[in-house]
Amino acid sequence: MTKRERKVIIASSLGTVFEWYDFYLYGTLAAIIGRQFFSQFPPATQAIFALLTFAAGFLVRPFGALVFGRLGDLVGRKYTFLLTILIMGLSTFSVGLLPGYDQIGVAAPIILVALRMAQGLALGGEYGGAVVYVAEHSPRNRRGFYTAWIQTTATMGLLLSLFVIVTLRLNLGEDAFQSSQPLFLGLTGGWRIPFLLSIILLLISIYIRLQMHESPIFQKMKEEGTQSKAPLSEAFGNWRNGKIVLIALFGLVIGQAVVWYTGQFYALFFLQTVLKIDLLTANVLIAWALIVATPFFLVFGSLSDRIGRKPVILAGCLLAAATYFPLFSALTNAANPTYASAIQTVRAEVVADPATCGSLFDPVGIRTFTSPCDIMRRTMSQQAFRYTQVDAPAGSAPQLVVNGGAPIAFTDAKGFSEALGPAMVAAGYPAANDPAKVKITGFFSALASVQALKVIAILTVMVIYVTIVYGPIAAALVEFFPTRIRYTAMSLPYHIGNGWFGGLLPATSFAIVASTGDIFAGLWYPVFFALLTVVIGVIFVREKKGVDLAD
Template sequence: MATVEGRISHAPMTAEERKVIFASSLGTVFEWYDFYLAGSLAIYISKTFFSGVNPTAGFIFTLLGFAAGFAVRPFGAIVFGRLGDMVGRKYTFLVTIVIMGLSTFLIGFLPGYATIGIAAPVIFIAMRLLQGLALGGEYGGAATYVAEHAPSNKRGAWTAWIQTTATLGLFISLIVILAVRTITGEEQFGAWAWRIPFLVSILLLAVSVWIRMKLHESPVFERIKSEGKTSKVPLTEAFDEWKNLKIVLLALFGLTAGQAVVWWYTGQFYSLFFLTQTLKVDGTSANIMVAVALLIGTPFFVFFGSLSDRIGRKPIIMAGCLIAALSFFPLFKALAHYTNPALETATQKSPIVVIANPDECSFQFNPVGTSKFRRHAISRRARCRKPA
């Protein structure tokens, strides 16, 4: 049953309303699956597409390529948000999901650096940019589409399902990777089978398009369109008028930036890299640990989304950021203690200090390894000081 913006409903959810949430969420889950594969398989991508530099630099460049997708997401939101205002949410959904699915599929077939040279990393980054543009439009569009169907007193509960999609997308990517790794074996997985999860995306794309084609246009958009009230210059209205721009900036830096750092980048992805790269946990075990954590945490999105309809959004956002600020340091310390106690003991018994001449001490980020730095193993606290 189509809903009207502002309606308050206490009736049970209808079959049509469940279909709206399911179809919107499932398509977005598949998009996040595609988007997150580059991070989950970063070590194999670096060895394949960035083998022209040393392994450490290659891994850093892979992460930068992964970050490029996030960097262009705001532009995707602007471009496809404008398209959604012009032609509707449903058709914008189809465009974004096709771009995402095809970009991911092409990465699975992309030859490595040893075959086509510098073109390999260039094409990989280009595909990541397309993925970021698509996801920027998809994620915001899905939330808008569901919110425009939701009664005003259930928007938190309904759109909370969209918030689960990023976690579920990462969860599915880890499960697919674990399955392929188990079936093919570690040696074959590292050689070529890591591409299979990317190729699977073509099947997910077909399912997503089929489901999305069955959706109807948002009732709010249809009403606004029929009344001739669609904006002719939405970007100007959003960013050129201070009263609207202020809301955009508050939402970006006051609401979404903090939860994005807490939820996705630190809580999910950095924890995976921390386990495998710093604590040297094998990939299978690390994937299982993160997957279990995601499975446990996902239902809480819906719980707190529903709670926000009762007590408001702000208290929940503030509480979540506060808990993260207080718990992240002890949690990562506990990860090191319980997964690699030998490494923890070694860092305590054999600290290291970097000693450098203050006149020569400078910014030392050098991912391609061309600079040489003299080090002296005395203490772990890194600082610039005059050598004795």
């Protein structure tokens, strides 16, 4: 690797790490942010609106890909992703300065949503620019390895955000971090500090990227006057290119996306929401798995230079689909053994007239449930109690029967929720302070616990799956499209796959859990799409490893 190539990779990768750091801060702190900006709503509704605001950043990513992809193909790679990091950094810094609902009322959540959408738009343009820029500077026989450095940035950004948050939590204390730490201008809460620190990262990124030169392939095309005059219509307005976009989306990206979000986000969500592992412990365990597995992005990127992008990505999708159920079962046994035993031995039955029980599928969390049967089942899912539904005669009042004992009748939502926990604990589910659950008190204390090491090992396997599918994906997408429309054409399928199919995975998977009563049922979402990608990829995707990008 030449000095110039190293500079290109470092400049592109560092900027992208900072951008992902900005993006993930909100997701990691969504619960705290919900209490600050949606305080006019009940706690459950606060969490829902906070997650919907987080989802808004994912939903607009494809539009950012169109806007900035077009700009990148018209004006150039360098200035476009210089602009995207400026938008991302200023948006993130502004979240740290934004007063809460108690200070400025309804303007607070409106501005917050606008800032999240600006972040999503910027990220939609950032990734494609960084990947194309590095690829167009890379030797064709090392393109997978060089672009794999960009692939590490999402994980490194998540790891950096987790490190800053965990450090502040340990040093400030939980109360000060969430709300009481005084800052300036009447603002309080240590959670704002990671957002405010992003201004330092922004200045570093801008300085580095101002030293960069335009991609030589794009510069040559521009000097010859052969660049596209209408990248959007050329990329998506004719079947020849549009067909390739669809093949890339369904034959590579969707499977990669669901494996990526399962291994890094749904695993964290599962630890906290289903297994009831405290926030600090869950974050530290995931952080260690990321540290151990991140070098494998380079391993599998390099492997794709030798055997091809397609076999590596599709093998990762197939491996993940085949092993997710046993892996999450092992994770449950290792992290919360009492709970793992309870879901096998405790028999909880919601006995109700089937006519009064509807679908609980609610991936965006905005439905209101009024039927007693629906409220009972939803409450059980939210508290992570496994149940089965048993049909009762028409007109029967719904009730919960645990291990064949005396029925628990439904009176109202609050009364049922308060009665449910003690009944299930008495039947064998763990109490909130169950000593058998994995728990750590510091970052390095995880390495002194056999139980924590088991959990880290399982999580590391999942993150290695992420590296298999994600390491080569950048090189694969870059090689699919000509220079004239490369920025535009590769960015859209990537951000539809990762922003929509991947970004909505945690909410959709948990909605499946809530609607079935089975804590593992949500895994059918990534398994289905990973297998779909394997089938479509095997049939339709053509291997293009090492093609001449200037051709």
